[in-house]
Amino acid sequence: MEQYNAYSQLLERTARRVKQYAQYQFNCQQFGITVDQWTILKNLNQYADLAQKELAEYCEKDQPTLTRIVDLLVGKQLVERRPHPNDRRSFVVHLTPTGKAKVETLSGQVGTIRMQAWKNLNEADFEHLKRILDTIYDNLDVRKEETGRVPATEWLADKIE
Amino acid sequence: MEQYNAYSQLLERTARRVKQYAQYQFNCQQFGITVDQWTILKNLNQYADLAQKELAEYCEKDQPTLTRIVDLLVGKQLVERRPHPNDRRSFVVHLTPTGKAKVETLSGQVGTIRMQAWKNLNEADFEHLKRILDTIYDNLDVRKEETGRVPATEWLADKIE
DNA sequence: TCCATATATTTGTCATACTAATTATTATTG
DNA sequence: CAATAATAATTAGTATGACAAATATATGGA
Known part of the structure; x- marks a missing residue:
């Protein structure tokens, strides 16, 4: 039973390496975004125009983290905040044409990077x-x-x- | 082949939850340390008096991260830095009596927390x-x-x- | 021995996770 | 309808992870 204590480190280090490897490839190939930023863009492309709260759920980020990632993506002009039609507390996050182009350009390459783990x-x-x-x-x-x-x-x- | 894109998120969210759950229990039970700090203490107790570089390897942290965690543990008087006998660039990290007592007190409880994942x-x-x-x-x-x-x-x- | 290189630690910076608190707005309830 | 509670987003603070650069010391070779 003692050994089960190790699984958490096992998990953590594997998850960390998966992310680190992907980020390393992102950098080498000059994607210009982080792996987490990619997650946001990909989900936006898949589900289109989500409120930040929904986007956070799809991406499995908490709201403060999502706010900051969206800030960075807005700075890179990959997404924009639009007023929510029914709720003035809320914003809808929208992929700009540049953002959409980036998702479409990178999708295949990210897929290739991800496959590497599965050898x-x-x-x-x-x-x-x-x-x-x-x-x-x-x-x-x-x-x-x-x-x-x-x-x-x-x-x-x-x-x- | 498409599906392999999901494994990274699967891994990440599981690792995150494992850590989150442990930290939640640490907080409820007022352990007074973080999960990562626990990792340092546990490895120190197991291997005793390691140089920071070695400690970082055992704990799977990079050196800057380890430096900062050790700083926090020194602040809590759970460990202390001692000069390395053979290398003046280096410090040996030593568990204080308080630190050692903490490891011994918490070991069983941490084990119980960790086992919960394995149901x-x-x-x-x-x-x-x-x-x-x-x-x-x-x-x-x-x-x-x-x-x-x-x-x-x-x-x-x-x-x- | 002197110099170039390597190593251990620290510091700085950016990105993310988590928590708590704040603000603006919406929903609920008396 | 008014007061209260709930919610969306933000801000702030702490901890951690990754990476680069700086500092002090060690090591190896000329």
Whole structure:
């Protein structure tokens, strides 16, 4: 039982390396954005014009973090904030033409970068990983049993398109 | 092939939740330290009096990050910097009696917190997870084929004690 | 020995995660 | 309808991660 103490570091270091590798490739290939900024752009392109709160949920960022990433993307003129039609507290984040072009240009390259992790692994491995990580994720829900929460499994299905 | 784009988010969010859950428990139980600070203390207790560079390697932190975490732990009087016997560039980080007591008090509780992730999973799952994450880790080594690098698998064996 | 290079630590900067608090607006309820 | 509670976004503060540069010291070779 003692050994299970190590999984957290195992997870953390793998996640860190995945991000680090992607960012390294982003830099080498001069994408001009961070990996997290890419996540925002990609989700915006997929779902189009989301309020920041919704965007934060899709991207799995908290709201303060999302605010700052959007600030940076606005600075790079890749997105813009538009008033929300029904709620004056809220903004809708919109991909500029430049932003949309960037998503379309980079999509393939990001896909290639992401594939690199999967060398020497197969479909069954992915299924294992998915099941195990989803189980861990659900095991550690701090706010147990909230209404309307999306179980980990469904969330992933949504991400895969 | 498209789906492999999701594994990075899957990994990241799981790692984040694991840390978030642990930190939440640390806070509830008033441990008075962060999860990363715990990592330092635990490794110090296990290996005793390491130079910062070595400590950083064991804890999988980079050196600037380690310097800052050690600063915080020194502030909490849980560790102290001692001159390195053979190298005046270097410090040895030493657990104070308070620090050692803290490690011993918290070890069991941290173990309990960590185990929570493992509900509904078994030994075989752990082996799968370990193999898959180690493979990914090795797939994404930016500095290919350096001399003396420890393969992921051995690293884990070491962590398990 | 002297010099060039390597190493251990620190500092600085930017990006992100988390928490708490603030502001503006909306929704609810008495 | 008015007071209150809830919500969207922001701001601020702390901790961490990645990377570059600076400093002090060590090491190896001429």
